[in-house]
Amino acid sequence: MIEFKSLFWLLTCTSLICFCSSQDSIVSLSQKLEQFEEELLDNKVDMLRMEKRVRNTIDVARTSLRSELKENIRDQVREAMAEILQGESLQDMVKSQVVSELRHLKQGYYQMKRQLHHVSRSLKDFQDETDEFHKSVLKKGDVWNRENSSDTCVRDKHRLEIELQKCDVTAAELQTDIKRYMTLNETCQSQILQMKTALDASSLPPAPVNVTTTFRPPVSTTSVTTPRPEEEKSRILIAPGWSVTQHQFRQLNIHSNSLSVYQYHTMKDVTYVAYIAKTKELLIGLRNPDKIVSSPLDTSHVTVLRKGVETYGMAVDEDRDIVFIATYQPRMSISRMSTQGKDFTAIIELSKYGNTPKQITLDTRRKRIYWCNGGKLFTLTYDGQGLATLATGGSLYAVTLDQTAGVLYYSINKKLMKMSVSTNVSTEVTTLSADPRNMRLYRGTIFFSCHSSPIVGAVDVTYNTVAYTLQSLHMKGAGALLMCLIP
Template structure:
């Protein structure tokens, strides 16, 4: 019994011990479960963050893929420059419509001006006639009759004044319409240049039929009587200028000047004078447009280019002698001064052109395209290359055209970004822009070339000019 009691007590003690141990295990398990729930919640938040990051990454990748597909689709849609063609067609249509409206407006303005003049003449005659009759009536009739007739005269004259005022108002309205039209034309030209493709185009040069050679003709007032004088450069033999008559696209001999050792030519429309530089001896001379008389303007100056700002009465000169510089003088040859010394800048300057609105000079010196102000400040290099001789400016569109050997380049002045336009038939010595076409004289090649930079960019040769001892040409526009 004693042994049994001890066993019973031992079993009871073990039970109590197990019970206590079980309670501790349950508490521990519950605690661990709580910890597991907290970890599970934390892991859930991490998983949600990972899912959100994956979603964001997938969205970005999807957008990029869609953008690439849209670009490919747009490239296929725009293949062949169909959008550019539509823009050009629309602008050309609008330009033609405005041109017709402008010509109609000019005819109406001419009619109104003529009517106004007729009315003024008739009013003046009528007024003088009535005054004479009034004097007679004052002598023959009583004062009451004269007063009544004078009153009638004043009424009629008032009516005439009202009609004349209406005609003047119409005239002013037509002047405003004319200014609006000119502004729209300039804007359309700017839009057309902006719509042209900026992609580099390497177009093989093609030749057109040579222009016909005819005698000098006098065009009618409706025709464009502008011409381009073609000067033979550096010839030791006397040669006359050639003359490209733009209105008829014909070539003739300019009969008034017979010159050798020519370097450059410029024209001053205000005075109707040709300015030309020569060497041996170094000098700048002038001649009225249609005469053989030549006057020396400046001695000791060797120039390869001159550019005229007629509004300010200034000629800018790219000089090789007496120093490599850009100089200026008046159109009469007075106040000659160098505005900037380019002796350490590289080779001597070749062709220069002017932005008269912003008072800036643009020029080439064989290896650089540069710009400087009228006062010789702010010298900056815009582009570099080789064989860079020629430059011209479309001031309305804000576009520079220049050459890099035989490549015709263009640069937007606002951002100095250059693109290639086309390849020319020869390296140009100088070039001029006239009504959307660039004309250039060959350097080491006696051709006159052209490029239509408004509607297409195909270079072609207008004329090959054969003169003994001449292999380079200089062009000068006579508007």
């Protein structure tokens, strides 16, 4: 028991000694750690100072190198620019480059503008054609819906059979007439041959025999003397030109050469009359006040299309819905608008080209305009390009075009001339009785009205080149007879 207690105290003392020893070691270790931290902090401060000095040194070196590099580059650039410019300043070179770029940009802008105008025009034409096609389809659809029945089909078939029978009978009659004509022609030829033989065999002077009168086949046939239905409707509307007195319009029926009163319009101060076949409307130019009005054919209703416009010539491109106008007011020009009077614009200013433009005619296939001003004949494209003078002379007021043959007809000092639009070569056709102010070509015949002469005349340019008078009429106070062809 005593040993055990001694061992206990021995262990206790040993543990106390170890504890004290370890505590001294810990204190010493903590002091060493604090000293090490102070050294680390000092080293860190030294490193920061060193980094700052290095950065300052690098900045100084970079600044010096950059300035030196700038000087070297500036010298090299100057030498290179001196070689490139060869006496030309940089400002001049930049200016020329800018001017060139501006020129290219301007050309590109105008080209784009022209292309945009062309595309818009093409789009409008396509829309018009689409509308017409849509209307025709709807119309045919309505007709089909109304008439799509078996009874209607049977009636149509029966009617067609009757018409075919009539055509067969007519064809048989024509064949018979042809045979009779050939027989008559052979008889006439044999009789003429016998008469020539008898005259050659006789020693006496031959007696005068009217061979052509006796044996001449008939010139007029049923197809010539009997006008076709569409010919019966063809007429010329005649209006008093520039008259301060109101006059009733007249109409001249072409097939019968009969003159009658056009009862729908009584006007004064008329400057021009044109006709739109597609819509069956008249375009009438008036002055005092200046305006252009429209009127449905054979009605007295009048609608004002444009105010402030004085015109002495109008022509209509019906497929494109354009009216070209020779204007005196608001300015002397060739202008255009729609058939409803919209989008009025001047194509070309004509104040520096002489007198007031008069009659206009169009080549709708080639998109060209032809007009005269009393002394010159001009041509121009629809978009105002390619102005050219085709002919010069006195009293050159009227012009018309045979679009199929490509022949232009105009008058100079009472002489009717013709010109090929492909070669611009003119030849004389015939001499007229007065100076024409309006001319219209219809089925191989030129119809014309005159200034200071109360006649409406015609020239058959297909078979005959002799001018003749259709009708003579006098409207008191009228400076000219204005003519409008209604086919």
